[in-house]
Amino acid sequence: MSTMLTFEDALQEIKQSATLRVVPQTIALSNAAGRVLAKDIVADIFVPPHDNSAMDGYALASGDWQADKAFTISQRVPAGQSAQPLVPGTCARIFTGANIPSGADTVIMQEDAKCVDDHVAFAHPPKKGDNIRPKGQDMQAGQTVIKAGEKISPMHIGLLSSLGITNITVYKPLRVGILTTGDELIPAGETLKAGQIYNSNGPMLKALVTQAGHQVEQCLHAADSPEDTEAALKTLLQSCDVILSSGGVSVGEEDHVKGVLEKLGTVHLWKIAIKPGKPLVHATLEGIPFLGLPGNPSSTLVTYHWFARLLLSICSGQKAELPPSYLVDAGFNRTNPIQRDEFLRVFIGQDGLAYAHPQQSSGALLAACESQGYLHVKANTQIEYGCSYSFYPFSGF
Numbered sequence: 362m363s364t365m366l367t368f369e370d371a372l373q374e375i376k377q378s379a380t381l382r383v384v385p386q387t388i389a390l391s392n393a394a395g396r397v398l399a400k401d402i403v404a405d406i407f408v409p410p411h412d413n414s415a416m417d418g419y420a421l422a423s424g425d426w427q428a429d430k431a432f433t434i435s436q437r438v439p440a441g442q443s444a445q446p447l448v449p450g451t452c453a454r455i456f457t458g459a460n461i462p463s464g465a466d467t468v469i470m471q472e473d474a475k476c477v478d479d480h481v482a483f484a485h486p487p488k489k490g491d492n493i494r495p496k497g498q499d500m501q502a503g504q505t506v507i508k509a510g511e512k513i514s515p516m517h518i519g520l521l522s523s524l525g526i527t528n529i530t531v532y533k534p535l536r537v538g539i540l541t542t543g544d545e546l547i548p549a550g551e552t553l554k555a556g557q558i559y560n561s562n563g564p565m566l567k568a569l570v571t572q573a574g575h576q577v578e579q580c581l582h583a584a585d586s587p588e589d590t591e592a593a594l595k596t597l598l599q600s601c602d603v604i605l606s607s608g609g610v611s612v613g614e615e616d617h618v619k620g621v622l623e624k625l626g627t628v629h630l631w632k633i634a635i636k637p638g639k640p641l642v643h644a645t646l647e648g649i650p651f652l653g654l655p656g657n658p659s660s661t662l663v664t665y666h667w668f669a670r671l672l673l674s675i676c677s678g679q680k681a682e683l684p685p686s687y688l689v690d691a692g693f694n695r696t697n698p699i700q701r702d703e704f705l706r707v708f709i710g711q712d713g714l715a716y717a718h719p720q721q722s723s724g725a726l727l728a729a730c731e732s733q734g735y736l737h738v739k740a741n742t743q744i745e746y747g748c749s750y751s752f753y754p755f756s757g758f
């Protein structure tokens with residue numbers, strides 16, 4: 362148990378043991394932004410339902426066009442009204458969004474038309490299909506348009522509204538318990554005494570979990586004692602689907618989280634070859650997944666982003682996907698050997714190169730706030746100016 366797992370093996374282990382922890386419920390689409398879809402959505406209509414005009418202009422059969430022919434305007438079709446079949450050899454006055462009359466196959470925009478008394482002529486020959494948005498251009502009946510596991514975005518709300526859908530089946534929000542540990546920590550708002558610092562991981566984790574769309578069920582703080590840690594965990598176990606903690610997972614005699622986990626449940630992994638975040642612990646307590654994040658604030662952030670986010674995603678019914686990344690060249694060198702996979706907090710310069718923030722201590726959080734994402738540098742490599750590394754913008758997490 363004391364050997365360190367590789368980053369990939371740890372991800373795999375957490376991914377494989379994570380299971381769905383929430384049940385479906387049907388809710389109004391208008392309240393569904395940010396919720397996780399529980400059932401595929403299959404379109405039951407075509408969108409648009411009919412061929413319709415993309416322009417204000419004139420609908421005609423392209424084969425009827427002749428230079429300077431004066432077309433009779435045989436009908437007027439505003440959006441929202443049904444069109445009559447086109448009288449052969451004539452055109453229809455038509456407006457954006459209006460249904461194309463049967464017999465017409467093209468729309469000429471009004472700027473390209475010349476009105477002659479109550480007739481109209483078109484100088485340039487149209488192409489069949491011009492300015493017509495065909496039936497089903499956006500969605501076809503029978504097409505799966507959103508898969509279960511997707512988080513509903515405002516775009517999805519628009520898309521589903523265009524199908525006439527008012528209710529959808531989503532998963533109930535995942536209830537997450539947060540435990541912070543440490544005798545030295547006090548909440549913001551109180552006055553610091555010698556040896557004390559403010560609890561920053563608690564509020565940060567609460568914000569990360571909330572931003573990811575989960576429900577923070579309860580936040581507790583435990584002193585550095587096995588009794589306090591055990592009591593807090595037992596309380597969280599009563600109402601939470603998943604538990605995250607910060608601190609108390611290293612090797613000192615003031616670190617009690619792992620010992621209590623071994624007493625109450627099963628520890629699956631402890632210590633990963635990453636920097637920062639090495640002493641991460643993963644366990645199951647009474648069937649409830651638990652991740653113990655290391656207490657240094659940047660270690661908490663990094664392990665939340667890479668491991669807790671994934672665990673919470675799977676438990677809440679989402680797909681187990683890593684955030685998007687792209688290759689960026691390093692704008693700096695580092696020749697000292699890298700023994701653990703590193704997640705450097707970096708920003709992208711105007712030259713497009715990645716620059717490491719000068720402060721990479723796991724105890725410092727300002728560096729993350731001043732950076733744009735992670736540069737993932739794998740163990741046993743070096744960082745060379747101009748070489749490419751995977752960059753993961755914070756916005757993808």
Ligand SMILES: Nc1nc2c(c(=O)[nH]1)N[C@H]1C(S)=C(S)[C@@H](COP(=O)(O)OP(=O)(O)OC[C@H]3O[C@@H](n4cnc5c(N)ncnc54)[C@H](O)[C@@H]3O)O[C@H]1N2
Pocket residue numbers: 541542543545546558559560561562563607608609610611612613616637638639640654655656657658660723724
């Ligand atoms: N002898 C060794 N010591 C340490 C090792 C090691 O391998 N051998 N690993 C180091 C690494 S790496 C990390 S990371 C830390 C993780 O330790 P813990 O998870 O046990 O965290 P704590 O000791 O409780 O706290 C570490 C640090 O973070 C501050 N902290 C904790 N919680 C909060 C919070 N909620 N808000 C703000 N700051 C917090 C705490 O005061 C400590 O300064 O262990 C190393 N040690």
Ligand code: MOO
Pocket residue numbers: 635636637638639640655657659660723724
């Ligand atoms: O792994 Mo620790 O997070 O290096 O500071």
